[in-house]
Amino acid sequence: xxxxxxxxxxxxxxxxxxxxxxxxxxxxxxxxxxxxxxxxxxxxxxxxxxxxxxxxxxxxxxxxxxxxxxxxxxxxxxxxxxxxxxxxxxxxxxxxxxxxxxxxxxxxxxxxxxxxxxxxxxxxxxxxxxxxxxxxxxxxxxxxxxxxxxxxxxxxxxxxxxxxxxxxxxxxxxxxxxxxxxxxxxxxxxxxxxxxxxxxxxxxxxxxxxxxxxxxxxxxxxxxxxxxxxxxxxxxxxxxxxxxxxxxxxxxxxxxxxxxxxxxxxxxxxxxxx
Amino acid sequence: xxxxxxxxxxxxxxxxxxxxxxxxxxxxxxxxxxxxxxxxxxxxxxxxxxxxxxxxxxxxxxxxxxxxxxxxxxxxxxxxxxxxxxxxxxxxxxxxxxxxxxxxxxxxxxxxxxxxxxxxxxxxxxxxxxxxxxxxxxxxxxxxxxxxxxxxxxxxxxxxxxxxxxxxxxxxxxxxxxxxxxxxxxxxxxxxxxxxxxxxxxxxxxxxxxxxxxxxxxxxxxxxxxxxxxxxxxxxxxxxxxxxxxxxxxxxxxxxxxxxxxxxxxxxxxxxxxxx
Numbered sequence: 356x357x358x359x360x361x362x363x364x365x366x367x368x369x370x371x372x373x374x375x376x377x378x379x380x381x382x383x384x385x386x387x388x389x390x391x392x393x394x395x396x397x398x399x400x401x402x403x404x405x406x407x408x409x410x411x412x413x414x415x416x417x418x419x420x421x422x423x424x425x426x427x428x429x430x431x432x433x434x435x436x437x438x439x440x441x442x443x444x445x446x447x448x449x450x451x452x453x454x455x456x457x458x459x460x461x462x463x464x465x466x467x468x469x470x471x472x473x474x475x476x477x478x479x480x481x482x483x484x485x486x487x488x489x490x491x492x493x494x495x496x497x498x499x500x501x502x503x504x505x506x507x508x509x510x511x512x513x514x515x516x517x518x519x520x521x522x523x524x525x526x527x528x529x530x531x532x533x534x535x536x537x538x539x540x541x542x543x544x545x546x547x548x549x550x551x552x553x554x555x556x557x558x559x560x561x562x563x564x565x566x567x568x569x570x571x572x573x574x575x576x577x578x579x580x581x582x583x584x585x586x587x588x589x590x591x592x593x594x595x596x597x598x599x600x601x602x603x604x605x606x607x608x609x610x611x612x613x614x615x616x617x618x619x620x621x622x623x624x625x626x627x628x629x
Numbered sequence: 630x631x632x633x634x635x636x637x638x639x640x641x642x643x644x645x646x647x648x649x650x651x652x653x654x655x656x657x658x659x660x661x662x663x664x665x666x667x668x669x670x671x672x673x674x675x676x677x678x679x680x681x682x683x684x685x686x687x688x689x690x691x692x693x694x695x696x697x698x699x700x701x702x703x704x705x706x707x708x709x710x711x712x713x714x715x716x717x718x719x720x721x722x723x724x725x726x727x728x729x730x731x732x733x734x735x736x737x738x739x740x741x742x743x744x745x746x747x748x749x750x751x752x753x754x755x756x757x758x759x760x761x762x763x764x765x766x767x768x769x770x771x772x773x774x775x776x777x778x779x780x781x782x783x784x785x786x787x788x789x790x791x792x793x794x795x796x797x798x799x800x801x802x803x804x805x806x807x808x809x810x811x812x813x814x815x816x817x818x819x820x821x822x823x824x825x826x827x828x829x830x831x832x833x834x835x836x837x838x839x840x841x842x843x844x845x846x847x848x849x850x851x852x853x854x855x856x857x858x859x860x861x862x863x864x865x866x867x868x869x870x871x872x873x874x875x876x877x878x879x880x881x882x883x884x885x886x887x888x889x890x891x892x893x894x895x896x897x898x899x900x901x902x903x904x905x
Contacts, residue, residue, distance in 0.1 A: 418801055436805040437805075444801070444802060446798060448799055448801070461803075461816075465816055467807045497896070499897055
């Protein structure tokens with residue numbers, strides 16, 4: 356169950372997270388969570404809503420500190436957010452007062468990612484990232500003028516422009532319609548570089564509640580249970596890359612999806628009635 | 630063909646422009662029609678009372694407006710009051726916005742300053758006029774002070790609410806890019822709070838304009854409030870009402886102006902209802 360290939364990039368060791376609320380019992384969001392993510396691996400965390408997936412991601416991002424255990428990147432403790440770990444938020448979190456170019460270049464202009472870059476080199480990288488996600492022609496548009504799918508592309512370009520070593524994605528496709536979603540899954544794998552060798556890929560931790568999405572994208576799927584959020588199973592996805600529509604149609608894909616669904620069905624059911 | 634298409638498009642544009650004007654004109658006539666009922670009722674009551682000091686007829690007031698406008702007296706006092714309002718708003722914003730930012734960003738500053746603000750806020754600017762008369766005497770300083778005081782609180786409270794209401798996700802997004810704290814304040818918090826700040830400014834303009842008459846009635850040698858008081862003493866009610874009407878019209882225009890500024894500075898907030 357869940358084999359690690361290559362060196363370990365991210366490590367969550369016996370991580371727990373409690374939220375203390377004044378006058379009420381503390382909520383245990385994550386409990387004794389242990390998981391290693393290899394360099395260049397695409398790891399997907401699935402679980403029913405409210406299982407603490409986002410809390411795990413926030414701790415990896417450094418936006419939240421664990422109450423117990425440790426979270427490390429290349430063996431170093433993660434204590435705060437940093438440009439090495441880029442985050443893509445579920446609700447896009449684009450800056451509404453910046454156009455596409457301004458959003459994509461925001462980290463380069465104001466953050467350490469752009470330090471030492473001349474302004475023309477910066478502009479070129481911004482344009483490359485915009486081209487990469489297929490938004491050329493929309494550079495001067497503002498977020499409120501874009502569709503959901505286009506906003507998500509802007510968020511992806513903004514993430515890539517900072518060239519982080521690790522990509523953390525919190526249900527980035529959840530708000531999109533089914534067709535846009537399939538297209539962006541393909542795009543995501545293309546941009547991630549699924550044709551390249553694992554050593555030259557970026558490490559990805561991707562959160563979703565959609566099982567087919569998890570199987571399509573992942574090298575490994577981590578299945579979580581609810582309240583407290585625990586790791587229930589780690590499942591290898593041995594589907595060949597590059598993946599495409601044929602992958603989605605394959606019997607192996609269906610079988611894996613079924614298997615994961617069987618693992619979380621009871622949990623998901625309970626989540627709908629309590 | 631090559632010349633025909635742009636010409637046709639230009640024609641379309643003109644047609645659209647004309648339509649828009651017609652729609653604007655139609656709205657204006659609907660507005661006038663509504664106002665007409667108001668003027669008719671006013672005229673009837675004026676005729677009933679038949680005392681032009683208590684309530685002059687609309688026609689007498691229109692005549693007074695025409696005469697005061699022709700003498701430029703109306704515009705002279707309006708200009709002075711408007712200048713005072715702009716001045717006091719600038720002073721008020723200069724004081725309230727930095728303080729609001731500090732109170733919104735720092736819990737400590739907020740907790741230290743808030744009690745003072747909450748005690749001062751319910752005191753109307755008018756309550757300070759007697760004291761201000763001792764300190765400033767009659768002149769520009771007194772109305773400026775009263776109007777600044779009136780505009781200060783809405784701007785302050787709006788700024789605090791704007792800063793505290795900034796979408797947490799935007800700050801998180803900037804933090805994960807490794808952007809330093811101070812840059813986050815200037816490049817994320819302030820622009821994100823700008824739409825609420827523009828609303829605050831609108832409320833500030835309204836509050837400070839409402840205070841203009843009270844401040845100028847007693848404490849100033851010029852301005853709309855002064856003119857109202859001057860013509861009251863002469864028992865020239867049509868003139869009094871002409872100036873009162875001017876206060877209303879100018880206040881409305883000021884509000885339109887601030888809204889235009891808001892559209893200019895925060896097009897993302899007024900352009901679309903859906904936040905990205």
